Amino acid sequence: MSTQGGNHLDVGEATVEAGALRAAMVDELLELGAIRSPTVAHSFRRVPRHLFAPGATLRAAYTATGTVVPLRDERDRLVSTVSAPHIQAMMLEQAGVTAGLRVLEIGSGGYNAALLAELVGETGLVTTVDIDPEVVARTRRCLDAAGYQRVDAVLADADDGVPGSAPYDLVIVTAAAWTIPQAWTNQLAPGGRLVVPLRLRGLTRSVVFESDGGRLVSRDYQTCSFVPFRGVGAPPEQVILLGGEDAVIRLEEPPSGDVEQIRQAATWPRIAAWSGLSSGEAFDDLQLWLALGLNDFGLLMARQAAVDRGVVTHAWPLGIPTALGKGSFAYLALSPKTVEQASREFGVYAHGPEAEILAAEFVARIRSWRGTGHRARIEAFPAGTPNAVLPAGGVVLDRRDRRLVVSWPDDVKLPG
Ligand SMILES: C[S@@+](CC[C@H](N)C(=O)[O-])C[C@H]1O[C@@H](n2cnc3c(N)ncnc32)[C@H](O)[C@@H]1O
Known part of the structure; x- marks a missing residue:
């Protein structure tokens, strides 16, 4: 060549x-x-x-x-x-x-x-x-x-x-x-x-x-x-410090709830809820499914030091999908390994006064995932395109120059 x-x-x-x-x-x-x-x-x-x-x-x-x-x-x-x-x-x-x-x-x-x-x-x-x-x-x-x-x-x-x-x-x-x-x-x-x-x-x-x-x-x-x-x-960014610089929730838009209450939620006891969905599923596509379907979605960016102090349970390098509710937050988790269970399941850890409601919503969204191989279509329309022209059923993300629409049509099953 x-x-x-x-x-x-x-x-x-x-x-x-x-x-x-x-x-x-x-x-x-x-x-x-x-x-x-x-x-x-x-x-x-x-x-x-x-x-x-x-x-x-x-x-x-x-x-x-x-x-x-x-x-x-x-x-x-x-x-x-x-x-x-x-x-x-x-x-x-x-x-x-x-x-x-x-x-x-x-x-x-x-x-x-x-x-x-x-x-x-x-x-x-x-x-x-x-x-x-x-x-x-x-x-x-x-x-x-x-x-x-x-x-x-x-x-x-x-x-x-x-x-x-x-x-x-x-x-x-x-x-x-x-x-x-x-x-x-x-x-x-x-x-x-x-x-x-x-x-x-x-x-x-x-x-x-x-x-x-x-x-x-x-x-x-x-x-x-x-x-x-x-x-x-530059992308907009809103950061909520949970327990210091080593455990923060990063969001693209300001949350609808009170930020100080969400910070306080970290001091509430942790609850866990499991979905029954095996962790063998396509993890990356599940994350996108969660991001587009949960309100007030962000990424929990934590370091090992925050895990060691007990602020959060785990830390993933690219961040952990997290949903915010009234004075509460919930983040994606994998069930602990047990001798009986061959594979772990997806679920959620949640903190705060509305932890149970938020965890239930989060788990419902995990359960609604249609499984490995079912991929999204991402379309970008010019800013100002009327809603009536956008594909039905997609999630619309309005950006300065475009209207992005993410949908999961039946005909899109690209290789992972
Ligand atoms: C990951 S680095 C690029 C790596 C590079 N392509 C390589 O050979 O591996 C990302 C670069 O994007 C540049 N960048 C960020 N915003 C930019 C902008 N608005 N216009 C041009 N470059 C930008 C940064 O300065 C940075 O050097």
Whole structure:
């Protein structure tokens, strides 16, 4: 396969070890199912990831599931990383990148742009854009050092896309977006694809959209985690501290109940309720089902220290689906392991004066889940589209530029 200017064979691999680690990483990505096509495998074999990971050890640079080059803001919030290879591979497979395409990558780092450059070859074009001058400068340096001078690195708030190199056959976004700016679709060529990690009530799903008339329709979505978009399109966020910074509930919209009462609920005794639904079910799709069906939905983000202090019972890295009620909260749980039970069941832990009511609603929603394989359709209509035109029975999420509609039609049964 031709490359878009990659001359890293001249630059040379830093060590033989880097080559061996890269080969092992590709094997692992294949085993994980993150790489599914020969073209994506080839691009991962070609690009020397360690040249895009200044400050990281070779081993860290080639960890299939690890991010590198973390950048934090003045409040110590993570604002940039070079993403984990398994997520990059998953999204490149979703995007279906072929030779000759014109691609806009939103959110830079250099490595993913180099993978894209390998996939589109010399007849294609890759533009990468970032809002952060430090990231753009590093991206440029790393791309040059690895031989990808033809990739264009632009400094801008990508809320406006990059009109100068449009139209694009593919816009691939690598930060968690809350809305889909009009510019992104305006700059797509007819038949183009948009791959975007979209925030849906706090959950992030990498969604592949294709245009169908005036709307965008999802062709696939996968679970992922990304730093949030910055600038004018930043996702809104409301945080409720339960017992300190190490146990917080994150919401996209202010809760309808009193925040101070919810904080107090953590001091109430815990009740548990179980659904009978086995934990073998597709966990990620169940989470989306809960997020779209429970009122005042958020994610409980807890660290082990909060578990050790007894504030919450467990901590999951991407957050725990949580519902709020009057002065109460309830979060998804797995029943404790017992000798008799082969598999654990989904249920809920709840606190507060209305814990029992909230737990019953939560468990009813779990029970209404139609099971593994039954997937959502996500559609994006222009803002201002009248309700009468939106598909019936969907959950509508109004965003600055779009009306997102999530539904579970019978004909959508995509592979998990
Ligand atoms: C996860 S990093 C990108 C990783 C990169 N694609 C790679 O090669 O792995 C996300 C990036 O999105 C950038 N970003 C956030 N908001 C942005 C915006 N409004 N416009 C452009 N870039 C933005 C951040 O500065 C950050 O560098």
